[in-house]
Ligand code: SF4
């Protein structure tokens with residue numbers, strides 16, 4: 480991304496009254512003008528939220544260390560040792576966690592339930608970073624037709640998450656969910672236990688708003704090849720949220736499971752029905768063409784402004 484476009488994005492943040500700018504995508508600390516971008520954001524009065532894979536060049540690390548924890552927060556998305564390309568790669572991530580501990584929360588994206596969840600709490604305790612873990616589920620990549628963690632495996636994932644939550648509780652580490660979790664991946668008892676353990680559960684999917692290097696804008700990374708617009712066409716962040724919300728409305732009637740459209744949790748707004756990227760792909764692969772039956776149903780829902788089903792209307 481050019482410096483001129485960074486300036487445009489900072490202006491956009493000001494117009495939208497956003498106090499925080501998120502730097503993410505690829506490895507932001509590898510940008511040749513990384514230090515200058517950091518200065519531009521700070522000079523503009525913005526706090527920075529950095530998402531990194533943990534392999535941070537020394538120069539970028541030193542720049543980050545010059546900031547105060549009020550100016551910077553970092554989410555380091557860590558891979559389990561067995562999923563790193565090499566031992567050195569894992570060691571480098573651990574070193575970054577230590578060097579930037581004052582700013583950092585560990586992020587982890589689940590796809591392999593054979594990984595021992597204990598490694599995460601050990602990592603938090605040994606590096607001294609914030610006693611908090613942000614947990615995500617692996618979503619379909621923008622160009623993927625399959626996903627490493629499809630919704631049919633969410634019950635297995637739930638058992639793994641419970642193990643992690645219990646382990647975090649023992650060590651006073653808070654655990655929070657990223658987007659795309661579904662309420663029904665847990666039993667009512669498990670939901671009760673997660674609440675008791677202080678886990679910050681949420682079952683949401685909504686436009687996040689990402690801006691690409693050419694100022695293309697998409698709702699979130701997982702849907703980035705399915706629908707885009709351009710930053711120049713929108714004045715404020717809320718305009719973009721409204722834009723994508725409107726375009727996704729038809730799909731929101733559904734969810735990752737066939738029974739989502741009759742689900743009381745969805746009707747009550749407690750669960751969004753899982754990741755929209757799964758839903759869109761489920762219609763007709765990644766071309767996202769709705770089946771005729773679903774199109775008719777969705778059109779009717781949009782026409783009436785209702786998101787419930789004929790069955791629910793009767794009840
Ligand atoms: S579609 Fe929704 S749940 Fe999936 S990655 Fe995007 S924001 Fe998250």
Ligand code: SF4
Pocket residue numbers: 661662663664734735736738739740742743744745750751752753
């Ligand atoms: S909306 Fe769908 S994913 Fe969410 S709880 Fe209901 S059935 Fe499960």
